[in-house]
Each structure stands twice: as structure tokens, then as C-alpha cells.
Amino acid sequence: MTVSPNSVPALELSGLEKSFGPMKIIRGIDLDIPSGERHAVIGPNGAGKSTLFHLISGHYRPSGGTVKLHGDDITGLQPELIARRGLSRSFQVTNIFPQLSVWENVRCATLWAMGYKYSFWRNVESLTDARERTEQILTEINMLDRWNMPAGVLAYAEQRALEIGLAIASNADTILLDEPMAGMSHGETEHMVGLIRQVSENRTLLMIEHDMSVVFDLADRISVLVYGEVIASDTPERIKANPAVQQAYLGTEVV
Numbered sequence: 001m002t003v004s005p006n007s008v009p010a011l012e013l014s015g016l017e018k019s020f021g022p023m024k025i026i027r028g029i030d031l032d033i034p035s036g037e038r039h040a041v042i043g044p045n046g047a048g049k050s051t052l053f054h055l056i057s058g059h060y061r062p063s064g065g066t067v068k069l070h071g072d073d074i075t076g077l078q079p080e081l082i083a084r085r086g087l088s089r090s091f092q093v094t095n096i097f098p099q100l101s102v103w104e105n106v107r108c109a110t111l112w113a114m115g116y117k118y119s120f121w122r123n124v125e126s127l128t129d130a131r132e133r134t135e136q137i138l139t140e141i142n143m144l145d146r147w148n149m150p151a152g153v154l155a156y157a158e159q160r161a162l163e164i165g166l167a168i169a170s171n172a173d174t175i176l177l178d179e180p181m182a183g184m185s186h187g188e189t190e191h192m193v194g195l196i197r198q199v200s201e202n203r204t205l206l207m208i209e210h211d212m213s214v215v216f217d218l219a220d221r222i223s224v225l226v227y228g229e230v231i232a233s234d235t236p237e238r239i240k241a242n243p244a245v246q247q248a249y250l251g252t253e254v255v
């Protein structure tokens with residue numbers, strides 16, 4: 001990662017808050033994520049990690065504070081508009097079209113990113129730029145050999161990899177991944193770590209992950225969320241040594 005100290009952060013959260021009725025779930029989060037950083041958000045169950053992602057991606061409207069993407073205020077914008085500005089998100093639940101082939105899934109995202117409007121009379125096969133881009137994405141996620149398979153019959157880990165393909169096909173330079181390793185075997189996790197490392201090479205990554213070995217392996221910086229507040233945001237080494245973090249994890253060592 002190369003980060004110029006004066007450059008505008010990819011993501012900038014200021015005083016971010018979210019309440020559901022009387023319940024304050026996110027309590028004033030300030031966080032800058034520089035362009036190109038791989039950043040992990042960790043914290044106990046119910047700390048507010050997914051809610052925080054919903055606020056950044058536009059699926060929830062904040063009760064207070066702002067979200068900036070490359071310096072532009074995107075607070076409260078619809079998710080589609082935020083995606084158009086280059087922020088893409090994958091969900092804990094898989095988000096693909098199971099009946100469509102791997103190729104068609106990626107091409108849908110590619111066509112959307114290229115601004116092609118949905119039209120019955122257009123022969124999408126003839127769109128060379130969309131075809132090339134689709135091939136490029138499939139190569140990037142190592143799934144070119146699966147191009148013709150219906151997405152619904154892929155192994156679970158492959159479906160999660162395809163989701164990452166859909167996220168990058170939208171031309172996003174900032175990617176939010178919500179528990180990308182959930183439900184994976186050790187071998188699948190290792191493969192996914194490699195894939196995430198590869199696709200985040202020239203992008204900013206914000207990731208929620210419970211697997212601490214993955215977090216400490218992948219992240220440049222880690223933020224620890226407890227009861228809706230960031231109690232520490234630092235390098236993996238300093239997070240590991242941070243007494244407040246150890247306390248939050250019930251006095252145990254983080255890894």
C-alpha cells in the first residue's frame with residue numbers, strides 16, 4: 001500500500017450515528033480510511049458492524065454525522081447512486097442470480113457499470129467492450145474455466161468468489177466485504193484470502209471478519225467496534241497489544 005499523507009481519504013466517517021427508536025446502535029464514529037488501505041472492522045456480536053456497513057453503503061440513513069467518499073459527501077444517498085460513485089458492497093448472504101451462468105452474472109454487472117440500458121432489442125453478445133471486460137473480471141477472480149456453469153450449482157466458496165467478481169465488475173475502487181470467509185473450510189479460506197489480496201491490490205478494502213487469523217494476515221489497519229463505538233483503530237500489531245481491545249474480547253488474547 002502506498003498512501004500519500006495529504007491525499008483525501010477514500011472513506012471519511014465523521015460523527016456517524018444510528019439509532020433505532022431509543023436504541024443508539026452507532027455512537028459517533030470518526031474514521032478515515034486512506035485510498036489503497038485494507039481495513040478490517042472487528043468487534044463482538046451485536047457491536048454494530050453490519051449497521052455501520054449499511055450506513056456507508058446507503059442501505060440505512062444515518063441519524064447523525066456524515067460519510068464522504070473521496071471527499072464527496074454521500075450521506076443518505078441511495079445505494080445505487082453510491083455504487084455509481086465507486087463503492088461496492090457484498091453481503092453476508094449470497095447475492096448472485098443462481099439460474100444465470102457465471103458469465104451472464106458478471107456481464108450483467110459489467111453492462112450496468114458501462115451504462116448500457118436494459119433493452120430487449122440489443123444483442124448483448126455483440127458488445128465487444130462488455131465481453132472483454134467480463135473476461136477480464138473472470139480472469140481476475142480465477143473463474144474463467146467456470147464461465148458456462150449456472151451460478152446456482154457452484155460450490156459455496158465459488159459463489160462467494162463470484163460475488164467479489166460482481167463487486168469489482170461495477171468498477172468500484174472501494175469495496176466493502178461483509179464476512180467473506182463465513183462458512184468456509186480452512187482450504188477455502190486460504191484461497192479466498194489470496195483472492196481478496198489480489199482484487200484489493202489497487203483498491204480500498206473495508207471488511208468485516210470474525211476470523212482473526214485472516215484479519216491479522218490481510219489488514220493494514222484494524223478498527224475495533226464495541227457497543228457502536230470505535231475503541232481502537234491501529235495496525236494489527238498495536239491492536240493485538242491494546243489492553244482495551246483485550247478487555248473487549250473478555251480478557252482473552254485477540255489471536
Ligand SMILES: Nc1ncnc2c1ncn2[C@@H]1O[C@H](COP(=O)(O)OP(=O)(O)OP(=O)(O)O)[C@@H](O)[C@H]1O
Nearest residue numbers: 020023025043044045046047048049050051052225
Ligand atoms: N433494523 C434494526 N432495527 C432494530 N435494531 C437493529 C436493526 N438492525 C440492527 N439492530 C440492532 O443493532 C445491534 C447491532 O447489530 P449489527 O447487526 O450491526 O451487529 P454486528 O456487530 O454486525 O453483529 P454480528 O457480528 O453478530 O453480525 C444489534 O443489537 C441489533 O439487534
